[in-house]
Amino acid sequence: xxxxxxxxxxxxxxxxxxxxxxxxxxxxxxxxxxxxxxxxxxxxxxxxxxxxxxxxxxxxxxxxxxxxxxxxxxxxxxxxxxxxxxxxxxxxxxxxxxxxxxxxxxxxxxxxxxxxxxxxxxxxxxxxxxxxxxxxxxxxxxxxxxxxxxxxxxxxxxxxxxxxxxxxxxxxxxxxxxxxxxxxxxxxxxxxxxxxxxxxxxxxxxxxxxxxxxxxxxxxxxxxxxxxxxxxxxxxxxxxxxxxxxxxxxxxxxxxxxxxxxxxxxxxxxxxxxxxxxxxxxxxxxxxxxxxxxxxxxxxxxxxxxxxxxxxxxxxxxxxxxxxxxxxxxxxxxxxxxxxxxxxxxxxxxxxxxxxxxxxxxxxxxxxxxxxxxxxxxxxxxxxxxxxxxxxxxxxxxxxxxxxxxxxxxxxxx
Numbered sequence: 384x385x386x387x388x389x390x391x392x393x394x395x396x397x398x399x400x401x402x403x404x405x406x407x408x409x410x411x412x413x414x415x416x417x418x419x420x421x422x423x424x425x426x427x428x429x430x431x432x433x434x435x436x437x438x439x440x441x442x443x444x445x446x447x448x449x450x451x452x453x454x455x456x457x458x459x460x461x462x463x464x465x466x467x468x469x470x471x472x473x474x475x476x477x478x479x480x481x482x483x484x485x486x487x488x489x490x491x492x493x494x495x496x497x498x499x500x501x502x503x504x505x506x507x508x509x510x511x512x513x514x515x516x517x518x519x520x521x522x523x524x525x526x527x528x529x530x531x532x533x534x535x536x537x538x539x540x541x542x543x544x545x546x547x548x549x550x551x552x553x554x555x556x557x558x559x560x561x562x563x564x565x566x567x568x569x570x571x572x573x574x575x576x577x578x579x580x581x582x583x584x585x586x587x588x589x590x591x592x593x594x595x596x597x598x599x600x601x602x603x604x605x606x607x608x609x610x611x612x613x614x615x616x617x618x619x620x621x622x623x624x625x626x627x628x629x630x631x632x633x634x635x636x637x638x639x640x641x642x643x644x645x646x647x648x649x650x651x652x653x654x655x656x657x658x659x660x661x662x663x664x665x666x667x668x669x670x671x672x673x674x675x676x677x678x679x680x681x682x683x684x685x686x687x688x689x690x691x692x693x694x695x696x697x698x699x700x701x702x703x704x705x706x707x708x709x710x711x712x713x714x715x716x717x718x719x720x721x722x723x724x725x726x727x728x729x730x731x732x733x734x735x736x737x738x739x740x741x742x743x744x745x746x747x748x749x750x751x752x753x754x755x756x757x758x759x760x761x762x763x764x765x766x767x768x769x770x771x772x773x774x775x776x777x778x779x780x781x782x783x784x785x786x787x788x789x790x791x792x793x794x795x796x797x
Contacts (some may be wrong), residue, residue, distance in 0.1 A: 394499040410563045444669045445541040460676035463500040490536035497722050502680040504688040504727035509625045514708040519546035550720050561663040570602050575655035576602035577635050583795030587615030617736035626735025629691040636787040692784035714781035721776045723757035733781035
């Protein structure tokens with residue numbers, strides 16, 4: 384579409400740079416874990432009051448430019464689903480430990496969660512915060528210029544971020560949420576920590592993240608700081624931070640599936656409560672039936688079909704955009720053509736500058752309901768026959784990331 388002349392770019396770029404030191408993820412993926420938690424809590428008899436308590440913990444909602452016509456009934460939602468998860472650096476309503484900058488409202492994390500129409504695969508696309516894009520003309524004003532995507536939230540609110548991402552990717556996004564600091568800490572604590580692998584020492588004075596090479600169980604503030612660190616991993620860029628975040632996210636998905644988390648109603652309730660109380664939801668997502676339906680679509684996806692990718696891009700730019708992230712158009716078109724066609728994807732490239740592959744591959748756990756052989760001694764669960772899944776589209780090496788079945792390690796800056 385035609386864009387208005389960029390008469391405000393320089394001032395907006397400066398604004399986008401203003402809060403760059405805060406940076407970091409606010410663990411946007413918590414809403415997916417929340418949806419899973421709500422679905423399973425409602426199915427285990429913890430009681431409707433628990434689900435209601437979780438739902439009413441959410442903050443005020445935001446109306447998107449295009450809201451779904453109908454609320455889905457309980458059961459897996461029909462067709463594909465796209466959710467935009469935005470991580471804000473706002474301190475509003477947060478613990479004073481996070482600082483007192485109440486004016487910070489940048490969307491420093493932007494994750495698209497795409498669930499395929501057959502509910503056999505899911506892709507999470509991270510858009511770098513400094514990537515220069517055309518900002519959409521927004522419903523409440525703002526937008527209509529070109530600059531770093533992380534200025535969209537302050538310029539026109541969540542609806543503006545959604546419209547901008549829709550125009551950038553071609554995807555229709557009916558569901559969205561904004562996540563803040565507290566959601567990260569609450570979720571990590573509810574899980575009892577997340578196990579991450581560190582290949583090289585991480586030393587980051589900016590976020591007070593200091594981890595030696597080896598395995599670490601991160602919870603609370605340590606988990607938040609690990610996700611925020613940029614200077615401590617890879618080349619110190621936001622692109623390195625994204626791949627480091629994917630080390631944590633893939634480990635979290637494995638933990639949800641491996642350790643009985645999804646069958647523990649108390650843990651599930653705590654997960655849902657911690658995440659939702661730190662979310663601002665779109666009107667479309669602020670409904671228990673909707674969250675349960677999305678969760679039902681996610682539950683059976685194999686680890687290797689949950690793929691985390693970076694929006695294809697590189698650091699560069701000239702003039703006012705010097706040092707900003709620029710999209711790799713051809714590789715991005717390849718990625719989103721597959722998602723628009725609801726095709727599962729596989730990656731042929733590297734994980735990204737902030738992580739490396741460990742050589743280990745995780746497998747999906749055997750369901751507890753699997754049949755057991757008769758006879759004496761300790762019975763071993765017999766796995767059900769493997770489902771035949773459609774072959775994935777193998778993307779070019781320009782698309783970086785990993786799937787949840789790949790065990791990766793953070794690459795420190797030493």
